[in-house]
Amino acid sequence: MVVFELTAGYVPEMVDFVAENRGLQLQLIEYMPEIAGHPEWAIDIQRVHDWLDEQAERVETREMHDRNRYYVNGGVGENGETPSVTSRDSSGVETGMVEIVDPVENEDFCANCGRVRVTHEGYLKGCLNRNDDLRSMGEMTRPEIREAYRDVVDSRVPYYGEYLVENDDGNYVINEKYIDVPEPDADVSATNP
Known part of the structure; x- marks a missing residue:
């Protein structure tokens, strides 16, 4: 999902869905106004990183593109609290994963x-x-x-x-x-x- 002014409000719900459904992966893609236009729609993607840092049990950085993966489990509570989580279920399968694709002004990404x-x-x-x-x-x-x-x-x-x-x-x-x-x-x- 491309994250910009009109979609940012859906991020918590989508992360919650990924956290509650084993094995799902969600890519949140930074809006690129230099390609799509409408710079006023862009949001500070660092805010999404910071929020996910608080929600995730584990964060890793992928070497390719130097981008972060956030492992979530159990959902985000209505008060924004994260329940006790583990990054793998009882069978050893990874829980939900959210990856931020943030290429804008990111020379390491390219x-x-x-x-x-x-x-x-x-x-x-x-x-x-x-x-x-x-x-x-x-x-x-x-x-x-x-x-x-x-x-x-x-x-x-x-x-x-x-x-x-x-x-x-x-x-x-x-x-x-x-x-x-x-x-x-x-x-x-x-x-x-």
Whole structure:
């Protein structure tokens, strides 16, 4: 679930549901106004981290993307109190887990990302936030797909800190070295996911 002004009020209820139902996992994704617009909808994701720190029995940090996982069990009481919890049930199965995906202005998140995605139209995509790095697989042979995959991996740069850089006003802007660079596949539109 993307967490922003209109959805933040549902977080406690969703965490409660995950805590009460063994084995569920919930990803809370930080709203990205630089991509979606409406910066006024953004909330301070640190508030969600702080609240989950109080609710969780155990917190761990995933190496990939440097993001936190919160293990919850038993639900959040109506007064906001957390009942006595354990991170595993009697059979040894993990209890509910909430993970915060918080890439905004998080250079560690991007630096630890090694994912390559395939879009619904058959393009390889090195960064979820960019559309200028798409590589069409079209009618490629397996060796050509491998080569296109290698090209995507080789051209990856961290979105925050490299592709987007902070200007003197404290805002993130596209790094000048990526402006007016020809797109890898000229037939791919900028709106292609």
